[in-house]
Amino acid sequence: MAQRFDVHIIGCGSALPTRKHLPSCQVVDVRDKLLLLDCGEGAQLAWRQTGLNWQRISHIFLTHAHGDHVFGLPGFLSTMGLLGRTAPLFIHGPSQLQTFVEFMKAHFLADMDYEIHFSAIDTTRHQVIFEDRSMEVWSLPLRHRLPCCGYLIKEKQGLPHIRREMIDFYGIPTWAINRIKKGADWTTAEGDTVPHSRLTTPPDPVRSYAYCSDTMPVPELAEQIRGINLLYHEATYADAEHELAERYGHSTARQAATVARDAEVQQLVLGHFSARYEDEDILLQEAKEVFENTILAYEGLQITL
Protein backbone atom coordinates (compact mmCIF):
# COMPACT_ATOMS: atom_id res chain seq x y z
CA MET A 1 0.00 0.00 0.00
CA ALA A 2 1.33 3.43 -0.91
CA GLN A 3 2.34 5.65 1.98
CA ARG A 4 0.48 8.82 2.71
CA PHE A 5 0.95 12.02 0.70
CA ASP A 6 -1.99 14.29 1.47
CA VAL A 7 -2.57 18.01 1.07
CA HIS A 8 -5.05 19.58 3.52
CA ILE A 9 -6.37 23.02 2.64
CA ILE A 10 -6.88 25.01 5.86
CA GLY A 11 -7.41 28.38 4.22
CA CYS A 12 -7.49 29.54 0.60
CA GLY A 13 -8.82 33.10 0.77
CA SER A 14 -6.79 36.24 0.18
CA ALA A 15 -6.21 39.30 2.35
CA LEU A 16 -9.79 40.33 3.08
CA PRO A 17 -11.77 38.01 5.34
CA THR A 18 -15.01 36.55 4.03
CA ARG A 19 -17.70 34.33 5.49
CA LYS A 20 -16.34 31.49 3.40
CA HIS A 21 -12.58 31.57 3.42
CA LEU A 22 -9.73 31.66 5.89
CA PRO A 23 -6.44 33.24 4.82
CA SER A 24 -3.66 31.04 3.41
CA CYS A 25 -2.66 27.89 5.27
CA GLN A 26 -2.10 24.25 4.37
CA VAL A 27 -0.86 21.11 6.04
CA VAL A 28 0.98 18.55 3.91
CA ASP A 29 1.25 15.02 5.27
CA VAL A 30 4.16 13.17 3.67
CA ARG A 31 4.40 9.63 5.04
CA ASP A 32 3.02 10.86 8.39
CA LYS A 33 5.38 13.82 8.61
CA LEU A 34 3.41 17.05 8.71
CA LEU A 35 4.58 20.27 7.08
CA LEU A 36 2.79 23.58 7.54
CA LEU A 37 2.68 25.88 4.51
CA ASP A 38 1.91 29.48 5.49
CA CYS A 39 -0.05 30.28 8.61
CA GLY A 40 -2.82 32.83 8.10
CA GLU A 41 -4.97 34.04 10.98
CA GLY A 42 -7.27 31.35 12.29
CA ALA A 43 -4.97 28.45 11.42
CA GLN A 44 -4.79 27.20 14.99
CA LEU A 45 -8.54 27.64 15.37
CA ALA A 46 -9.07 25.31 12.39
CA TRP A 47 -6.53 22.90 13.90
CA ARG A 48 -9.18 20.94 15.78
CA GLN A 49 -11.25 20.41 12.64
CA THR A 50 -8.58 18.58 10.64
CA GLY A 51 -8.24 15.46 12.74
CA LEU A 52 -4.46 15.81 12.43
CA ASN A 53 -2.09 16.04 15.35
CA TRP A 54 -0.48 19.38 14.58
CA GLN A 55 2.06 18.86 17.35
CA ARG A 56 3.76 16.57 14.84
CA ILE A 57 4.59 19.58 12.68
CA SER A 58 8.33 20.22 12.88
CA HIS A 59 8.80 22.41 9.82
CA ILE A 60 6.88 25.49 8.74
CA PHE A 61 7.43 27.05 5.33
CA LEU A 62 6.35 30.66 4.89
CA THR A 63 6.08 32.28 1.48
CA HIS A 64 6.28 36.00 2.26
CA ALA A 65 5.76 38.73 4.83
CA HIS A 66 2.14 39.64 4.16
CA GLY A 67 -0.29 39.38 7.05
CA ASP A 68 -2.72 37.01 5.40
CA HIS A 69 0.07 34.41 5.23
CA VAL A 70 1.59 34.79 8.69
CA PHE A 71 -0.78 36.40 11.23
CA GLY A 72 -1.81 32.98 12.50
CA LEU A 73 1.77 32.15 13.44
CA PRO A 74 1.90 33.80 16.91
CA GLY A 75 -1.21 31.95 18.07
CA PHE A 76 0.02 28.72 16.54
CA LEU A 77 3.42 28.95 18.24
CA SER A 78 1.85 29.96 21.53
CA THR A 79 -0.63 27.08 21.51
CA MET A 80 2.17 24.60 20.71
CA GLY A 81 3.86 25.77 23.89
CA LEU A 82 0.72 25.69 26.03
CA LEU A 83 0.15 22.11 24.93
CA GLY A 84 3.56 21.22 26.30
CA ARG A 85 5.66 20.99 23.18
CA THR A 86 9.35 20.34 23.77
CA ALA A 87 10.47 19.32 20.26
CA PRO A 88 12.25 22.08 18.36
CA LEU A 89 10.39 23.79 15.54
CA PHE A 90 11.99 24.96 12.32
CA ILE A 91 10.60 27.89 10.39
CA HIS A 92 11.75 28.59 6.84
CA GLY A 93 10.95 31.81 5.02
CA PRO A 94 12.19 35.04 3.48
CA SER A 95 14.52 36.96 5.81
CA GLN A 96 11.90 39.71 6.35
CA LEU A 97 10.02 37.27 8.53
CA GLN A 98 12.91 36.60 10.87
CA THR A 99 12.30 39.85 12.77
CA PHE A 100 8.64 38.93 13.14
CA VAL A 101 9.43 35.51 14.59
CA GLU A 102 12.13 36.91 16.88
CA PHE A 103 9.78 39.64 18.13
CA MET A 104 7.06 37.15 18.96
CA LYS A 105 9.53 34.85 20.71
CA ALA A 106 10.79 37.69 22.87
CA HIS A 107 7.45 39.25 23.76
CA PHE A 108 4.88 36.47 23.83
CA LEU A 109 6.66 33.13 23.87
CA ALA A 110 9.32 33.68 26.51
CA ASP A 111 8.15 30.90 28.81
CA MET A 112 7.75 28.20 26.17
CA ASP A 113 9.66 24.94 26.60
CA TYR A 114 10.69 24.43 23.00
CA GLU A 115 13.12 26.06 20.62
CA ILE A 116 12.20 27.91 17.47
CA HIS A 117 14.80 28.09 14.72
CA PHE A 118 14.42 30.39 11.77
CA SER A 119 16.17 29.74 8.44
CA ALA A 120 16.20 32.58 5.97
CA ILE A 121 15.58 31.50 2.38
CA ASP A 122 17.12 33.05 -0.70
CA THR A 123 13.92 33.71 -2.63
CA THR A 124 15.82 34.20 -5.88
CA ARG A 125 17.16 30.63 -6.06
CA HIS A 126 15.66 27.26 -6.86
CA GLN A 127 17.37 24.84 -4.50
CA VAL A 128 16.85 22.20 -1.86
CA ILE A 129 16.21 23.93 1.44
CA PHE A 130 15.28 20.89 3.51
CA GLU A 131 15.52 17.15 3.17
CA ASP A 132 15.14 14.04 5.24
CA ARG A 133 14.89 10.33 4.48
CA SER A 134 11.56 10.61 2.76
CA MET A 135 11.42 13.97 1.03
CA GLU A 136 13.09 17.05 -0.37
CA VAL A 137 11.69 20.56 -0.17
CA TRP A 138 12.80 22.96 -2.91
CA SER A 139 12.40 26.72 -3.01
CA LEU A 140 10.55 28.15 -6.03
CA PRO A 141 11.32 31.82 -6.79
CA LEU A 142 8.03 33.71 -7.19
CA ARG A 143 7.24 37.26 -8.34
CA HIS A 144 5.21 39.33 -5.92
CA ARG A 145 5.32 42.83 -4.41
CA LEU A 146 8.00 41.72 -1.96
CA PRO A 147 10.41 38.74 -1.75
CA CYS A 148 8.31 35.62 -2.07
CA CYS A 149 9.01 31.94 -2.31
CA GLY A 150 6.93 28.93 -3.31
CA TYR A 151 7.75 25.38 -2.25
CA LEU A 152 8.10 22.08 -4.09
CA ILE A 153 7.74 18.98 -1.91
CA LYS A 154 9.12 15.89 -3.55
CA GLU A 155 9.15 12.37 -2.21
CA LYS A 156 12.45 10.55 -2.37
CA GLN A 157 12.61 7.39 -4.40
CA GLY A 158 11.63 4.43 -2.21
CA LEU A 159 13.01 0.88 -2.42
CA PRO A 160 11.81 -1.67 -4.99
CA HIS A 161 9.11 -4.13 -3.94
CA ILE A 162 10.04 -7.76 -3.27
CA ARG A 163 8.27 -10.32 -5.45
CA ARG A 164 7.04 -12.67 -2.77
CA GLU A 165 6.52 -15.59 -5.19
CA MET A 166 10.16 -15.45 -6.37
CA ILE A 167 11.43 -15.39 -2.78
CA ASP A 168 9.39 -18.51 -2.10
CA PHE A 169 10.49 -20.14 -5.36
CA TYR A 170 14.19 -19.73 -4.57
CA GLY A 171 13.71 -20.30 -0.83
CA ILE A 172 15.48 -17.04 0.00
CA PRO A 173 15.82 -16.52 3.79
CA THR A 174 14.42 -13.45 5.56
CA TRP A 175 17.86 -12.04 6.42
CA ALA A 176 18.65 -11.59 2.74
CA ILE A 177 15.53 -9.64 1.82
CA ASN A 178 16.69 -6.19 2.88
CA ARG A 179 19.90 -6.63 0.89
CA ILE A 180 17.91 -7.56 -2.17
CA LYS A 181 15.62 -4.57 -1.69
CA LYS A 182 18.69 -2.37 -1.67
CA GLY A 183 19.92 -3.80 -4.97
CA ALA A 184 21.76 -7.09 -4.31
CA ASP A 185 21.40 -10.17 -6.52
CA TRP A 186 20.88 -13.64 -5.00
CA THR A 187 23.21 -16.61 -5.37
CA THR A 188 21.57 -19.99 -5.02
CA ALA A 189 23.08 -23.02 -3.23
CA GLU A 190 24.01 -24.30 -6.71
CA GLY A 191 26.01 -21.14 -7.37
CA ASP A 192 23.58 -19.63 -9.90
CA THR A 193 23.03 -15.88 -9.77
CA VAL A 194 19.43 -14.64 -9.76
CA PRO A 195 19.50 -10.98 -10.77
CA HIS A 196 17.96 -8.35 -8.53
CA SER A 197 15.56 -7.33 -11.28
CA ARG A 198 13.99 -10.79 -11.30
CA LEU A 199 13.33 -10.69 -7.55
CA THR A 200 11.75 -7.26 -7.35
CA THR A 201 9.33 -4.92 -9.04
CA PRO A 202 10.16 -1.19 -9.40
CA PRO A 203 9.58 1.17 -6.48
CA ASP A 204 6.47 3.38 -6.37
CA PRO A 205 6.80 6.46 -8.56
CA VAL A 206 7.80 9.52 -6.53
CA ARG A 207 5.04 12.01 -5.86
CA SER A 208 5.39 15.76 -5.71
CA TYR A 209 3.41 18.85 -4.83
CA ALA A 210 4.11 22.55 -5.44
CA TYR A 211 2.62 25.44 -3.50
CA CYS A 212 2.85 28.73 -5.42
CA SER A 213 1.27 31.75 -3.74
CA ASP A 214 1.38 34.75 -4.01
CA THR A 215 2.75 35.39 -7.47
CA MET A 216 2.39 36.76 -10.93
CA PRO A 217 2.93 34.07 -13.56
CA VAL A 218 6.58 32.96 -13.50
CA PRO A 219 7.65 31.40 -16.83
CA GLU A 220 10.69 29.68 -15.24
CA LEU A 221 8.39 27.78 -12.93
CA ALA A 222 7.29 25.34 -15.65
CA GLU A 223 10.75 23.75 -15.81
CA GLN A 224 11.12 23.56 -12.03
CA ILE A 225 7.83 21.76 -11.45
CA ARG A 226 7.56 19.77 -14.68
CA GLY A 227 5.29 16.75 -14.45
CA ILE A 228 4.46 17.03 -10.74
CA ASN A 229 1.31 15.41 -9.41
CA LEU A 230 -0.34 18.50 -8.03
CA LEU A 231 0.14 22.26 -8.32
CA TYR A 232 -1.57 24.75 -6.02
CA HIS A 233 -1.31 28.06 -7.85
CA GLU A 234 -2.82 31.30 -6.68
CA ALA A 235 -5.67 32.56 -8.85
CA THR A 236 -6.72 35.73 -7.12
CA TYR A 237 -8.61 37.20 -10.08
CA ALA A 238 -10.70 36.43 -13.14
CA ASP A 239 -9.80 37.63 -16.66
CA ALA A 240 -11.86 40.79 -16.20
CA GLU A 241 -9.56 41.88 -13.35
CA HIS A 242 -6.28 41.06 -15.08
CA GLU A 243 -5.04 44.62 -14.62
CA LEU A 244 -5.52 44.34 -10.85
CA ALA A 245 -3.62 41.06 -10.96
CA GLU A 246 -0.69 42.77 -12.62
CA ARG A 247 -0.82 45.82 -10.36
CA TYR A 248 -0.83 43.81 -7.14
CA GLY A 249 1.50 41.03 -8.22
CA HIS A 250 -1.11 38.30 -8.52
CA SER A 251 -2.33 35.86 -11.19
CA THR A 252 -5.59 35.31 -12.96
CA ALA A 253 -7.06 31.80 -12.99
CA ARG A 254 -6.22 31.58 -16.69
CA GLN A 255 -2.59 32.44 -16.01
CA ALA A 256 -2.42 29.80 -13.29
CA ALA A 257 -3.80 27.27 -15.74
CA THR A 258 -1.23 28.29 -18.32
CA VAL A 259 1.56 27.53 -15.86
CA ALA A 260 -0.06 24.14 -15.15
CA ARG A 261 -0.32 23.37 -18.86
CA ASP A 262 3.22 24.48 -19.68
CA ALA A 263 4.59 22.47 -16.75
CA GLU A 264 2.51 19.43 -17.75
CA VAL A 265 1.41 18.87 -14.17
CA GLN A 266 -1.20 16.21 -13.49
CA GLN A 267 -3.66 18.35 -11.57
CA LEU A 268 -4.11 22.02 -10.71
CA VAL A 269 -5.85 23.36 -7.62
CA LEU A 270 -6.70 27.06 -7.61
CA GLY A 271 -6.69 29.18 -4.44
CA HIS A 272 -6.06 32.60 -2.86
CA PHE A 273 -9.38 33.87 -4.16
CA SER A 274 -10.20 37.56 -4.03
CA ALA A 275 -13.08 38.35 -1.67
CA ARG A 276 -14.96 39.89 -4.61
CA TYR A 277 -16.12 36.52 -5.97
CA GLU A 278 -19.29 35.28 -4.29
CA ASP A 279 -18.62 31.95 -5.91
CA GLU A 280 -15.44 31.11 -7.75
CA ASP A 281 -17.03 29.28 -10.66
CA ILE A 282 -15.89 31.97 -13.09
CA LEU A 283 -12.29 31.26 -12.04
CA LEU A 284 -12.73 27.54 -12.57
CA GLN A 285 -14.30 27.99 -16.00
CA GLU A 286 -11.59 30.33 -17.23
CA ALA A 287 -8.86 28.01 -15.97
CA LYS A 288 -10.43 24.93 -17.52
CA GLU A 289 -10.37 26.56 -20.96
CA VAL A 290 -6.60 26.25 -20.71
CA PHE A 291 -6.08 23.24 -18.44
CA GLU A 292 -8.92 20.78 -17.98
CA ASN A 293 -7.83 18.95 -14.84
CA THR A 294 -8.37 21.92 -12.52
CA ILE A 295 -10.29 22.12 -9.25
CA LEU A 296 -11.06 24.88 -6.76
CA ALA A 297 -9.60 24.77 -3.28
CA TYR A 298 -11.92 25.11 -0.27
CA GLU A 299 -11.47 24.95 3.46
CA GLY A 300 -11.43 21.32 4.54
CA LEU A 301 -10.44 19.95 1.12
CA GLN A 302 -8.05 17.00 1.36
CA ILE A 303 -6.26 15.85 -1.78
CA THR A 304 -4.52 12.48 -1.72
CA LEU A 305 -1.64 12.07 -4.15
Next chain:
Amino acid sequence: MAQRFDVHIIGCGSALPTRKHLPSCQVVDVRDKLLLLDCGEGAQLAWRQTGLNWQRISHIFLTHAHGDHVFGLPGFLSTMGLLGRTAPLFIHGPSQLQTFVEFMKAHFLADMDYEIHFSAIDTTRHQVIFEDRSMEVWSLPLRHRLPCCGYLIKEKQGLPHIRREMIDFYGIPTWAINRIKKGADWTTAEGDTVPHSRLTTPPDPVRSYAYCSDTMPVPELAEQIRGINLLYHEATYADAEHELAERYGHSTARQAATVARDAEVQQLVLGHFSARYEDEDILLQEAKEVFENTILAYEGLQITL
Protein backbone atom coordinates in the same frame (compact mmCIF):
# COMPACT_ATOMS: atom_id res chain seq x y z
CA MET B 1 -37.11 55.09 23.01
CA ALA B 2 -33.89 54.30 24.83
CA GLN B 3 -30.74 54.56 22.78
CA ARG B 4 -28.64 51.53 22.09
CA PHE B 5 -26.30 49.98 24.67
CA ASP B 6 -25.45 46.48 23.47
CA VAL B 7 -22.66 44.07 24.30
CA HIS B 8 -21.71 41.62 21.54
CA ILE B 9 -19.62 38.62 22.56
CA ILE B 10 -17.21 37.76 19.72
CA GLY B 11 -15.07 35.31 21.69
CA CYS B 12 -15.16 34.04 25.27
CA GLY B 13 -12.69 31.18 25.34
CA SER B 14 -9.29 31.22 27.02
CA ALA B 15 -5.79 30.57 25.68
CA LEU B 16 -6.29 27.14 24.13
CA PRO B 17 -8.46 27.03 21.01
CA THR B 18 -11.51 24.77 21.05
CA ARG B 19 -14.15 23.85 18.51
CA LYS B 20 -16.58 26.06 20.38
CA HIS B 21 -14.86 29.22 21.48
CA LEU B 22 -12.81 32.02 20.00
CA PRO B 23 -10.33 33.83 22.25
CA SER B 24 -11.39 37.04 24.01
CA CYS B 25 -13.08 39.79 22.02
CA GLN B 26 -16.20 41.92 22.41
CA VAL B 27 -17.84 44.83 20.66
CA VAL B 28 -19.82 47.30 22.76
CA ASP B 29 -22.29 49.53 20.96
CA VAL B 30 -23.06 52.66 23.00
CA ARG B 31 -25.56 54.84 21.18
CA ASP B 32 -24.14 53.65 17.83
CA LYS B 33 -20.53 54.23 18.82
CA LEU B 34 -18.61 50.96 18.70
CA LEU B 35 -15.84 50.05 21.13
CA LEU B 36 -13.68 46.96 20.75
CA LEU B 37 -12.66 45.20 23.97
CA ASP B 38 -9.65 42.91 23.41
CA CYS B 39 -8.92 41.39 20.05
CA GLY B 40 -8.14 37.69 20.15
CA GLU B 41 -7.22 35.74 17.03
CA GLY B 42 -10.13 35.37 14.65
CA ALA B 43 -11.84 38.63 15.65
CA GLN B 44 -11.77 40.02 12.13
CA LEU B 45 -12.92 36.67 10.75
CA ALA B 46 -16.01 36.87 12.99
CA TRP B 47 -16.51 40.49 11.89
CA ARG B 48 -18.77 39.53 9.01
CA GLN B 49 -21.05 37.50 11.26
CA THR B 50 -22.03 40.33 13.61
CA GLY B 51 -23.90 42.55 11.19
CA LEU B 52 -22.04 45.53 12.67
CA ASN B 53 -19.95 47.93 10.66
CA TRP B 54 -16.64 47.49 12.43
CA GLN B 55 -15.15 50.39 10.47
CA ARG B 56 -17.07 52.53 12.94
CA ILE B 57 -14.78 51.36 15.75
CA SER B 58 -12.53 54.26 16.77
CA HIS B 59 -11.36 53.03 20.16
CA ILE B 60 -9.91 49.69 21.13
CA PHE B 61 -9.34 48.78 24.78
CA LEU B 62 -6.87 45.99 25.49
CA THR B 63 -6.61 44.36 28.89
CA HIS B 64 -3.14 42.80 28.85
CA ALA B 65 -0.30 41.46 26.76
CA HIS B 66 -1.32 37.80 26.48
CA GLY B 67 -1.75 36.37 23.01
CA ASP B 68 -5.33 35.21 23.45
CA HIS B 69 -6.36 38.85 23.97
CA VAL B 70 -4.34 40.55 21.21
CA PHE B 71 -3.29 38.17 18.42
CA GLY B 72 -6.27 39.23 16.33
CA LEU B 73 -5.13 42.84 16.35
CA PRO B 74 -2.66 42.73 13.42
CA GLY B 75 -5.27 41.22 11.10
CA PHE B 76 -7.91 43.61 12.32
CA LEU B 77 -5.71 46.68 11.76
CA SER B 78 -4.59 45.40 8.39
CA THR B 79 -8.13 44.74 7.18
CA MET B 80 -9.24 48.21 8.34
CA GLY B 81 -6.58 49.61 6.04
CA LEU B 82 -7.38 47.36 3.09
CA LEU B 83 -11.00 48.47 3.33
CA GLY B 84 -9.86 52.05 2.88
CA ARG B 85 -10.06 53.40 6.41
CA THR B 86 -8.80 56.97 6.81
CA ALA B 87 -10.22 57.81 10.28
CA PRO B 88 -7.63 57.61 13.07
CA LEU B 89 -7.81 54.69 15.47
CA PHE B 90 -7.05 54.91 19.19
CA ILE B 91 -5.74 51.93 21.09
CA HIS B 92 -5.69 51.94 24.89
CA GLY B 93 -3.84 49.32 26.92
CA PRO B 94 -1.00 48.51 29.28
CA SER B 95 2.33 49.93 28.10
CA GLN B 96 3.69 46.43 27.31
CA LEU B 97 1.42 46.44 24.27
CA GLN B 98 2.81 49.62 22.79
CA THR B 99 5.87 47.81 21.39
CA PHE B 100 3.57 45.23 19.80
CA VAL B 101 1.43 47.85 18.09
CA GLU B 102 4.48 49.84 16.96
CA PHE B 103 6.13 46.71 15.58
CA MET B 104 3.05 45.80 13.56
CA LYS B 105 2.71 49.34 12.25
CA ALA B 106 6.31 49.36 11.07
CA HIS B 107 6.42 45.90 9.53
CA PHE B 108 2.95 45.11 8.22
CA LEU B 109 0.90 48.32 8.12
CA ALA B 110 3.33 50.73 6.51
CA ASP B 111 1.12 51.53 3.52
CA MET B 112 -2.12 52.09 5.44
CA ASP B 113 -3.92 55.42 5.05
CA TYR B 114 -4.96 55.93 8.65
CA GLU B 115 -3.20 56.78 11.88
CA ILE B 116 -2.95 54.52 14.89
CA HIS B 117 -2.45 56.15 18.29
CA PHE B 118 -1.53 54.17 21.36
CA SER B 119 -2.30 55.41 24.88
CA ALA B 120 -0.60 53.57 27.70
CA ILE B 121 -2.84 52.95 30.70
CA ASP B 122 -1.73 52.95 34.32
CA THR B 123 -3.15 49.58 35.32
CA THR B 124 -2.82 50.37 39.03
CA ARG B 125 -5.32 53.25 38.98
CA HIS B 126 -9.09 53.52 38.71
CA GLN B 127 -9.70 56.60 36.58
CA VAL B 128 -11.41 57.94 33.49
CA ILE B 129 -9.25 57.11 30.47
CA PHE B 130 -11.65 58.19 27.75
CA GLU B 131 -14.81 60.21 27.49
CA ASP B 132 -17.01 61.81 24.91
CA ARG B 133 -20.51 63.30 24.94
CA SER B 134 -22.25 60.06 25.61
CA MET B 135 -19.94 57.94 27.77
CA GLU B 136 -16.99 57.59 30.09
CA VAL B 137 -14.57 54.68 30.09
CA TRP B 138 -12.86 53.94 33.41
CA SER B 139 -9.87 51.70 34.03
CA LEU B 140 -10.34 48.90 36.58
CA PRO B 141 -7.13 47.58 38.15
CA LEU B 142 -7.07 43.78 37.87
CA ARG B 143 -4.74 41.13 39.31
CA HIS B 144 -3.17 38.78 36.80
CA ARG B 145 0.29 37.40 36.02
CA LEU B 146 1.24 40.66 34.32
CA PRO B 147 -0.16 44.22 34.33
CA CYS B 148 -3.83 43.95 33.46
CA CYS B 149 -6.71 46.35 33.28
CA GLY B 150 -10.48 45.92 33.09
CA TYR B 151 -12.83 48.57 31.72
CA LEU B 152 -16.02 50.18 32.99
CA ILE B 153 -18.17 51.81 30.31
CA LYS B 154 -20.67 54.24 31.73
CA GLU B 155 -23.26 56.25 29.89
CA LYS B 156 -23.40 59.93 30.70
CA GLN B 157 -26.61 61.30 32.11
CA GLY B 158 -28.91 62.30 29.25
CA LEU B 159 -31.39 65.21 29.25
CA PRO B 160 -34.80 64.98 30.87
CA HIS B 161 -37.78 64.12 28.69
CA ILE B 162 -40.25 66.81 27.70
CA ARG B 163 -43.86 66.19 28.80
CA ARG B 164 -45.57 66.81 25.49
CA GLU B 165 -48.99 67.39 27.11
CA MET B 166 -47.60 70.21 29.32
CA ILE B 167 -45.94 71.88 26.35
CA ASP B 168 -49.29 71.84 24.55
CA PHE B 169 -51.14 73.02 27.66
CA TYR B 170 -48.93 76.10 28.09
CA GLY B 171 -48.55 76.67 24.33
CA ILE B 172 -44.75 76.65 24.62
CA PRO B 173 -43.07 77.36 21.25
CA THR B 174 -40.54 74.97 19.71
CA TRP B 175 -37.57 77.30 20.16
CA ALA B 176 -37.93 77.09 23.94
CA ILE B 177 -37.94 73.33 24.20
CA ASN B 178 -34.18 72.76 24.14
CA ARG B 179 -33.73 75.34 26.90
CA ILE B 180 -36.28 73.59 29.03
CA LYS B 181 -34.61 70.24 28.40
CA LYS B 182 -31.38 71.74 29.66
CA GLY B 183 -33.03 72.93 32.89
CA ALA B 184 -34.81 76.24 32.29
CA ASP B 185 -38.24 77.06 33.73
CA TRP B 186 -40.97 78.65 31.55
CA THR B 187 -42.57 82.04 32.07
CA THR B 188 -46.07 82.37 30.67
CA ALA B 189 -47.43 85.50 28.93
CA GLU B 190 -49.12 86.29 32.24
CA GLY B 191 -45.74 86.30 34.00
CA ASP B 192 -46.29 83.05 35.91
CA THR B 193 -43.31 80.73 36.28
CA VAL B 194 -43.84 77.08 35.43
CA PRO B 195 -41.01 75.12 37.02
CA HIS B 196 -38.79 72.90 34.88
CA SER B 197 -39.78 69.86 36.94
CA ARG B 198 -43.41 70.25 35.89
CA LEU B 199 -42.55 70.31 32.18
CA THR B 200 -40.27 67.28 32.13
CA THR B 201 -39.85 63.76 33.39
CA PRO B 202 -36.45 62.58 34.62
CA PRO B 203 -33.83 61.42 32.09
CA ASP B 204 -33.29 57.71 31.46
CA PRO B 205 -31.15 56.09 34.14
CA VAL B 206 -27.53 55.77 33.05
CA ARG B 207 -26.44 52.30 32.04
CA SER B 208 -23.05 50.77 32.65
CA TYR B 209 -21.03 47.69 31.77
CA ALA B 210 -17.77 46.34 33.16
CA TYR B 211 -15.40 43.96 31.41
CA CYS B 212 -13.07 42.17 33.84
CA SER B 213 -10.70 39.63 32.31
CA ASP B 214 -8.18 38.16 33.12
CA THR B 215 -8.05 38.41 36.88
CA MET B 216 -8.05 36.82 40.26
CA PRO B 217 -10.87 38.15 42.44
CA VAL B 218 -10.17 41.82 43.26
CA PRO B 219 -12.00 42.94 46.45
CA GLU B 220 -11.65 46.65 45.56
CA LEU B 221 -13.61 46.04 42.39
CA ALA B 222 -16.97 45.86 44.19
CA GLU B 223 -16.85 49.55 45.09
CA GLN B 224 -15.74 50.61 41.62
CA ILE B 225 -18.54 48.83 39.79
CA ARG B 226 -21.30 49.04 42.41
CA GLY B 227 -24.79 48.64 41.00
CA ILE B 228 -23.84 48.47 37.33
CA ASN B 229 -26.21 46.83 34.88
CA LEU B 230 -23.92 44.12 33.61
CA LEU B 231 -20.60 42.61 34.67
CA TYR B 232 -18.56 40.31 32.43
CA HIS B 233 -16.17 38.57 34.78
CA GLU B 234 -13.74 35.88 33.80
CA ALA B 235 -14.57 32.44 35.22
CA THR B 236 -11.82 30.27 33.82
CA TYR B 237 -12.27 27.42 36.30
CA ALA B 238 -14.75 25.49 38.44
CA ASP B 239 -14.34 25.04 42.21
CA ALA B 240 -12.42 21.81 41.73
CA GLU B 241 -9.66 23.70 39.91
CA HIS B 242 -9.42 26.60 42.35
CA GLU B 243 -5.71 25.96 42.88
CA LEU B 244 -5.07 26.34 39.15
CA ALA B 245 -7.05 29.57 39.23
CA GLU B 246 -4.79 30.91 41.95
CA ARG B 247 -1.59 29.66 40.32
CA TYR B 248 -2.38 31.22 36.95
CA GLY B 249 -4.03 34.40 38.17
CA HIS B 250 -7.59 33.49 37.21
CA SER B 251 -10.97 33.22 38.97
CA THR B 252 -13.39 30.40 39.57
CA ALA B 253 -17.02 30.93 38.58
CA ARG B 254 -17.92 31.09 42.28
CA GLN B 255 -15.37 33.86 42.85
CA ALA B 256 -16.76 35.79 39.88
CA ALA B 257 -20.25 35.46 41.34
CA THR B 258 -18.99 36.69 44.71
CA VAL B 259 -17.69 39.85 43.07
CA ALA B 260 -21.07 40.30 41.37
CA ARG B 261 -22.93 39.81 44.65
CA ASP B 262 -20.66 42.13 46.63
CA ALA B 263 -20.92 44.80 43.95
CA GLU B 264 -24.69 44.39 43.74
CA VAL B 265 -24.62 44.35 39.96
CA GLN B 266 -27.83 43.59 38.11
CA GLN B 267 -26.53 40.77 35.94
CA LEU B 268 -23.37 38.70 35.62
CA VAL B 269 -22.10 37.09 32.44
CA LEU B 270 -19.32 34.53 32.79
CA GLY B 271 -16.59 34.03 30.19
CA HIS B 272 -12.94 33.14 29.46
CA PHE B 273 -13.71 29.46 29.93
CA SER B 274 -10.90 26.95 30.22
CA ALA B 275 -10.80 24.51 27.30
CA ARG B 276 -11.19 21.65 29.77
CA TYR B 277 -14.96 22.10 30.12
CA GLU B 278 -16.90 20.33 27.40
CA ASP B 279 -19.92 22.27 28.54
CA GLU B 280 -19.77 25.06 31.07
CA ASP B 281 -22.87 24.13 33.03
CA ILE B 282 -20.81 23.33 36.11
CA LEU B 283 -19.50 26.92 36.07
CA LEU B 284 -23.01 28.32 35.77
CA GLN B 285 -24.32 26.17 38.62
CA GLU B 286 -21.50 27.07 40.99
CA ALA B 287 -21.89 30.77 40.22
CA LYS B 288 -25.67 30.70 40.69
CA GLU B 289 -25.25 29.33 44.19
CA VAL B 290 -23.78 32.74 45.03
CA PHE B 291 -25.44 35.07 42.53
CA GLU B 292 -28.64 33.96 40.84
CA ASN B 293 -28.80 36.36 37.90
CA THR B 294 -25.86 34.82 36.06
CA ILE B 295 -25.58 33.67 32.46
CA LEU B 296 -22.85 32.07 30.36
CA ALA B 297 -21.28 33.97 27.49
CA TYR B 298 -21.13 32.36 24.06
CA GLU B 299 -19.98 33.46 20.63
CA GLY B 300 -22.74 35.50 19.02
CA LEU B 301 -24.47 36.43 22.29
CA GLN B 302 -25.85 39.97 22.25
CA ILE B 303 -26.95 41.52 25.54
CA THR B 304 -29.03 44.69 25.40
CA LEU B 305 -28.82 46.91 28.47
